[in-house]
Structure formats: C-alpha cells, structure tokens
Amino acid sequence: MSVIPIMKRILLFGGILALAIAIVGSILGYLVAGGVGVVSALIGTAIAVVFLGITALSVVVATRVAKGELLSAAFFGIVMGAWLAKFVIFLILIFLLRDQPWVDTLVLFLSLIAAVIGTLVVDVVVIARSRLPYVSDLGVREPGGSPAKSAGSAPDQVN
Numbered sequence: 611m612s613v614i615p616i617m618k619r620i621l622l623f624g625g626i627l628a629l630a631i632a633i634v635g636s637i638l639g640y641l642v643a644g645g646v647g648v649v650s651a652l653i654g655t656a657i658a659v660v661f662l663g664i665t666a667l668s669v670v671v672a673t674r675v676a677k678g679e680l681l682s683a684a685f686f687g688i689v690m691g692a693w694l695a696k697f698v699i700f701l702i703l704i705f706l707l708r709d710q711p712w713v714d715t716l717v718l719f720l721s722l723i724a725a726v727i728g729t730l731v732v733d734v735v736v737i738a739r740s741r742l743p744y745v746s747d748l749g750v751r752e753p754g755g756s757p758a759k760s761a762g763s764a765p766d767q768v769n
Contacts, residue, residue, distance in 0.1 A: 613673045613680075616740045617666040620733060624662045627728045631655050635721040643714040650714040654721030657703060661696050662729050668692030 632655040639647025672688035679685065707713050 620736050621666050623732045628659045639717040646714045647717045650717035651721045654718045658725030
C-alpha cells in the first residue's frame with residue numbers, strides 16, 4: 611500500500627470528524643453565544659479541515675517529488691515547509707480573528723482544540739491500521755557482495 615491511499619483515508623475520516631465537530635460545535639456555540647457561537651465553531655472547524663488538507667497534500671507531493679523515498683531531504687523539506695506555512699497562517703488567522711465582534715474566541719478555541727485532537731486520533735488510528743511496509747530485505751547485501759539470507763531461509767549444509 612502506498613502513502614496516497616492512507617492520506618485519502620485520513621482525509622475521509624477527517625472530513626467525517628469535521629462534520630461532527632461542526633454540528634456539535636454549532637449547537638454548543640449557539641447555546642453559549644447565539645449566532646456568533648455558531649460562526650465561531652464553523653470557522654474553527656474550517657481552519658482545522660484546511661490544515662488537515664494541507665498536511666495530506668504536502669505528504670502526497672513530497673512522496674512524489676522524493677520518488678517514494680521517505681527518508682530523503684526533499685520529502686522532509688516539503689513536509690516541514692508545509693508545517694511552517696500552516697504555523698504562520700494559523701498565527702495570522704488568530705491575530706485577525708481575535709478582536710472581531712462576530713467571533714466568540716472561547717467557542718473558536720474549543721472547536722479548534724477538538725478538531726486538532728480529533729485529527730491526531732484519526733491520523734494515529736489510520737496509520738496504525740494501514741499495511742504500509744517500513745522494512746524490506748530487498749537489495750540487502752552481505753559485505754562480500756552476495757545477497758544476504760533472509761531470516762526465514764534454511765542454513766547452509768556443511769558436508
């Protein structure tokens with residue numbers, strides 16, 4: 611299994627989670643702050659969904675650029691660049707939204723926290739249940755240049 615189906619599954623479950631957070635957050639936001647609470651819950655959920663999408667997109671792009679080599683500098687550079695971009699965008703959004711009269715900061719904060727924790731759980735569950743091999747004996751050679759024996763092979767017979 612490649613990384614792309616895993617990211618698709620993360621996006622699917624993340625979208626379901628975001629829908630649930632938007633519904634529950636909107637109801638609770640309405641009870642706490644009226645229409646402003648609903649707007650705040652939806653904004654918090656939207657921010658989390660966009661950031662989840664950026665993460666998945668960065669991993670897919672990085673995998674293609676690095677040609678599947680997950681330990682390459684290109685892979686880490688793209689993923690870390692996306693992380694830094696998300697951090698800067700998050701700070702800008704928070705500074706722009708904190709003093710707006712149509713945003714309840716507590717509802718926004720709580721919906722963001724619920725979404726972040728929820729997406730972390732989704733990431734862990736999907737990746738833990740995926741069957742992406744991370745160890746392979748292909749291409750392993752002994753110091754003399756001959757192919758190494760795998761752990762399951764029979765020992766050489768001595769005459």
